[in-house]
């Protein structure tokens with residue numbers, strides 16, 4: 001009998017398998033012209049990616065299912081016990097990159113595959129979750145909000161994108177019942193923890209030369225649609241002092257943004273006008289209407305309220321000055337959140353045990369984790385984005401960092417799934 005104690009072989013993901021799965025996914029919704037990925041929530045490509053994932057889960061006997069909000073689940077282990085859930089989102093922004101969201105889903109699949117292959121004994125089942133409509137075409141994080149039980153029929157039926165297209169129409173076109181999203185709710189007793197691996201989408205890790213970011217909190221985000229309404233007039237016959245030029249109002253507001261943040265925000269405040277439409281949009285006509293989005297972020301909810309109030313005040317004053325009418329609608333308000341402190345410490349310990357360099361950091365972008373945190377212990381891990389670039393075909397993360405992040409996800413997931 002062999003009495004020499006053999007060290008347990010270190011459990012590792014199969015990076016080649018992870019890589020080929022991620023590359024396969026990146027071809028769903030790929031656009032030849034701009035090389036971007038178009039898997040906008042509930043579009044044909046988004047639904048195709050969900051079916052592709054369910055086929056992979058089926059092939060592994062991971063019991064695939066889609067809930068009423070379009071979230072896709074798979075599972076390795078006991079079907080009735082509370083889960084250690086891993087995942088991220090499958091949808092992308094228009095012309096998005098191949099890592100945002102997809103990495104967390106494919107890494108979760110790789111963790112399940114590795115555990116099955118290595119016949120890892122778990123006390124709790126590992127679950128994969130691929131959430132729906134995270135990117136916010138209709139407001140954001142629909143799937144995760146549905147799981148957290150934050151939706152009502154009124155909210156679902158009113159959700160629309162910046163062009164007025166209804167979420168409910170998009171869901172119906174995808175063969176789903178919009179109100180069915182309410183059935184996606186999970187009770188806290190069905191989940192033991194949630195972990196998300198995501199690209200940083202910013203320059204911090206690269207600059208600090210760290211492989212892993214252990215996120216301790218996520219900034220809150222509000223999104224407005226703003227209308228400045230003036231009068232469309234002939235650009236030649238209307239004298240400069242007799243105009244109600246909506247664009248001039250928008251230009252004034254854009255100039256005010258740094259002052260608004262200096263006076264009312266924090267060093268974590270962000271205000272962005274990201275989409276603008278001028279009407280009627282003719283070179284020889286004074287813009288009668290400026291329609292634009294305004295997105296504000298901060299990790300402190302009071303600061304978010306202050307920013308919103310200051311923007312309202314500024315826009316009202318500008319509207320008066322230019323003889324415009326000011327209207328705005330708040331499309332979404334996502335409160336900031338703190339990650340589970342014990343989980344943050346556990347993730348740091350696991351990173352150290354794998355000899356990975358890591359740093360504790362906040363997340364300036366919103367993620368599914370913030371809603372999952374409402375029902376369970378939730379943790380979020382970042383790997384570096386080359387050049388800090390994201391939401392672009394130039395989005396890239398080195399495979400060595402992908403491997404490190406996936407191995408940390410695996411180690412942490414097994415630790416959570418074996419705790420008694």
Ligand SMILES: [Zn+2]
Pocket residue numbers: 089100101134198
């Ligand atoms: Zn994302």
